[in-house]
Amino acid sequence: MSIDTDLVDSFMPPGKRIQQTENEAGLIVWTCEVSVDGKDVFRISHDNWEPGWSTRRFAVRxxxxxxxxxxxxxxxxxxxxxxxxxxxxxxxxxxxxxxxxAKANENTAGAKGMEKFIVAYRDEFLKSDPCTDL
Incomplete structure (x- = not known):
């Protein structure tokens, strides 16, 4: 997916080497972990889940x-x-x-930066028509 780098930069600490690792557990869970100089700094995932859960409930539980x-x-x-x-x-x-x-260990953009990222990520994710495989 194509996400504006300005939305991601605020989650990255200074460093020399960025590494991205993707993991997929079938159709259920996909994760992408980003590390800088070997330190985990940002994680994105999507979980296939049973219906009826509110966003708030899923976030907490x-x-x-x-x-x-x-x-x-x-x-x-x-x-x-x-x-x-x-x-x-x-x-x-x-x-x-x-x-x-989306979870960040470091975030210089604050809550508003996290909001901008999740909205942009969701909008880009929806372009792939993700529900067709469920």
């Missing part, structure tokens, strides 16, 4: 993200160091929903 702020439509929550957005595949006839999770 499974993503370990504290939902300090919530979008008016409740489609995403975010805080200084984490964010969760929901893609409702059940609204499109699927039997599962997707939860997108």
């Amino acid at each position: 499974h993503a370990y993200v504290k939902p300090v702020h919530e979008a008016a439509d409740k489609s995403y929550v975010y805080s200084e160091n984490g964010a969760v957005a929901t893609v409702r595949c059940t609204d499109q006839g699927g039997d599962r929903d997707l939860f997108l999770v």
Whole structure:
């Protein structure tokens, strides 16, 4: 996916070597871990989950993200160091929903930077029509 580098730079500490590691556990979970000079600094994941879970509930119970702020439509929550957005595949006839999770160990952009990232990431993720495989 193509995400504006300005949205990601605020999560990266100074360093010489950036490494990205992707892991996929079937259709259930996909993760991408980013490290700088061997230190984990940022993680993105998406989880295929049973329907009926609110974004806030998933954030607390499974993503370990504290939902300090919530979008008016409740489609995403975010805080200084984490964010969760929901893609409702059940609204499109699927039997599962997707939860997108972003977590940062360092964040110079604050909660607003995390919000901008999760919204941009969700918008880009939706372009791939992710619910067709569920």
